Amino acid sequence: MISREISPGVFILELEGQKRLATRSDDIVPVYGERIQEGYRIWDPFRSKLAALLLKGRSARPLLERDAKVLYLGAATGTTVSHVSDIVRDGLVYAVEFSPRSMRDLIRLCEKRNNIVPILADASRPEEYASLLEPVDLVYQDVSSRNQAEIVSNNCARYLKPGGELIFMLKTRSVDVTASPEAVLQAERKKLQGLDLLPVLDLLPFHQDHFAISGRKS
Ligand SMILES: C[S@@+](CC[C@H](N)C(=O)[O-])C[C@H]1O[C@@H](n2cnc3c(N)ncnc32)[C@H](O)[C@@H]1O
Known part of the structure; x- marks a missing residue:
């Protein structure tokens, strides 16, 4: 998995050929059903306007x-x-x-x-x-x-x-x-x-x- 930090604590991951926004957390339990991959929490732009922005x-x-x-x-x-x-x-x-x-x-x-x-x-x-x-x-x-x-x-x-x-x-x-x-x-x-x-x-x-x-x- 490739990751690039675009702003402190905000990452673009390349996952299965797709670019996904993510943040990092030590918590391995999802907060709202989001996918967690190697410590990165996928941030869904359809669920969060800040992710969309x-x-x-x-x-x-x-x-x-x-x-x-x-x-x-x-x-x-x-x-x-x-x-x-x-x-x-x-x-x-x-x-x-x-x-x-x-x-x-x-x-x-x-x-x-x-x-x-x-x-x-x-x-x-x-x-x-x-x-x-x-x-x-x-x-x-x-x-x-x-x-x-x-x-x-x-x-x-x-x-x-x-x-x-x-x-x-x-x-x-x-x-x-x-x-x-x-x-x-x-x-x-x-x-x-x-x-x-x-x-x-x-x-x-x-x-x-x-x-x-x-x-x-x-
Ligand atoms: C669209 S939802 C927010 C979603 C959230 N920002 C997120 O991305 O996870 C709007 C929220 O604002 C709250 N809200 C609306 N008017 C408010 C007010 N005057 N003071 C505090 N909360 C308010 C609503 O109860 C609702 O939970």
Whole structure:
């Protein structure tokens, strides 16, 4: 098996003639049924928007350093969080999720890893977890609610370090099902204040009506 590190802790494997994205973990038990091969956890772009983004061209720049601190909004049961946790081995992932049901599974994952802080909270009220957080290097958001742009904007204003990065997975249908995805994208992008935005990538063919908006805090 051939492996190439495209960013700290993120690998492209050549497996049975196919290129697959992966992270490395000491854990040999799958988190969500993913394939594990010689210590590499295969990262499925159809299950994770961050994996889709990396495969669509984000890989030209390093994603995260090993000691980075990440605020992850919309952690769900931890599918993508688990790969971010693999990447920031010496850092921390603050994982915010407001569904108690998803949080139960997320806590099971946290019990096996010492770099995820689970936070049961509503990301639209960032002041409620102020006592648990420190300034972070990356704010990553995947919450698919109507006020996605306001949520990410407020969290970046509070918790993103100057020069830190934002990755915002915008689901346009959650904002307005009647408007065109392009019109929603342009309107939501304008709501992001205090950030130098990079060109937007759509996540097709992996995720329909989803756009990755990236940027840096000025
Ligand atoms: C699309 S799922 C996230 C999938 C996850 N990011 C992954 O890749 O493994 C969206 C999640 O955001 C959560 N969510 C939605 N609005 C939220 C809010 N205001 N605060 C916290 N979590 C929220 C939902 O409960 C759901 O678990």
